[in-house]
Amino acid sequence: MSTESPPTSTAPESAAAEDRATARPADDLTQQVYDSPKELAIKYALGACALVSVFTTLGIAAVLVIESIPFFQEVALTEFFGSAEWTPQFSEKHFGIWALLSGTILVTVISAVVALPIGLASAIYISEYAADGVRRVLKPGLELLAGVPTVVYGYFALTFVTPLLQAVVPGLGVYNALSAGIVVGIMIVPMVASLSEDALQAVPDSLSGAAYALGATKFETVLRVNVPAAFSGIMASFILAVSRAIGETMIVTLAAGASPKMTLDPTQSIQTMTAFIVQVSKGDTPQGTIVYQSIFAVGLVLFLITLAMNIFATRITQRYQEKY
């Protein structure tokens, strides 16, 4: 928290080197006005506010680590990371994170299959093709889609998408990974679209101009010049959207079920890490029990995965960004 000197103080200071006598009032001015107790107090108060965000991160890390210690004292790391059985409600309890992790991965993969092509197509269309009038309708439309609360998407998945899918997929249960995954995908489309569009907008016109000059058609230019030029930004948008899908909670809680199991079959009922956390905290699980403590361990895994992906996305944009 280093101070930046007020802009006006530079001139009086250089004057001070030449003539000390005339410099004194200016120094007083700096001290009494620009560095007055009031000004300094305001600066430090604002700085303290900025520190809240740092303490939030530290708080999250500390809570997750400290609260999972009792859990890991009872459950060996080898079982936690080595087993695919998650049966906290049974008398013979197993805590193998893979049962939950595979549920999360299944839903995330389905959502990515839905969201990445549609999101990228939307970004390309809005940034390269849409006339101003169309853009003025599409962009707020996508923003509204992004503003729909996840619990509303959960309702939509359970009461609209699942019955619709049941008409197509025979034997599909009420709770299944497919419906949840599709709706999570719809939820993250606006994120892919808006971040990828930003990346495409940043590509300078001179690149596409050069492609046109060589005789390329509009679509060839977009696909072979603009999209590759914006590649790092598009990749970052994919990673951030997938990370959002991993952390999504209400859609999977409502529509994907509560049966942790390791399966690749999207018609099955599964349970994600986030849905397990909600399931435990909405019940009457008493504090101090191993089941209660397990939500912190699952939360820690969830936090580390999403954090790693977010950092990775930032890295990609910084390292591979083309400078124009």
Added chain:
Amino acid sequence: MESSSNGTFHLRRTRRKRIGMILAGVLFLATILGIVVLVTLLVDVAMQSRAWLDMQFLNSLPSRFADQAGIKPALYGSLWLMGLTALISVPLGVASAVYLEEYARDGWFLQLIQINIANLAGVPSVVYGILGLALFVRFAALGQSLLAGALTLSLLILPIIIISTQEALRSLPTGLRESAYALGATRWQVIWSHVLPNAAPGIFTGVILALSRAIGETAPLILIGALTFVPFLPQSAMDQFTALPIQIFNWTARPQDEFRGLAAAAIVVLMILLFAMNLSAILLRDYFERQTAGE
């Protein structure tokens, strides 16, 4: 590789153009798919809610009997939450952004805070719920109160407010600050009299969008234990509460059709609230822009 014959060139060019047109059509269809889903969702919810949405629904307490159930405590709870969250997160977020943009010097510390804020924006909301449960409900012993909920939601939307405020501050011309310094204003006078008023439209828009995110959040509230049956209106920030998203979740999770209808009706109320907030953000921005343009 290209054929030297002009005729072939034209032939292939037409074909290439046609392929391009078709694929552009595909892009367009993919783009409006999102809008189609949004409209389907809204129409579906509106249809399902028809039988349930009336004044009695807005004015009643929750009940085991679907035809007597209402959302009054949930609506009040959501409005309380939004008010408290705004009181906590707006001053904190705007102050942070002002410090980062107007005071902090470029360097590793600023970089660290900046990266940290970007990462916080990507932390799943359920993790904020875990933090709220451990920090506010248990450690600070606030219990399952409105205050604990508002503090949790404040931390959740703080990164959004900071980032949008920073963007608003950054978009101001430097000449604005320099002209004020030239007249002998102190740093804080420059910020208070010039920077903040001019950045206000951008800040307000960001704040309203952040609050509309907060009002739709469900998972953090479930985590801090707001899923209990609350048949009364909150009287103070220390009261237990329920909120619209919680009520929607509760009703949706029940297998009976009547409760699904109630959930749809509650969704309509929540969506109207959200649309109103988004609209006011847009109008506010327009109003301020016209005012500055008129000066």
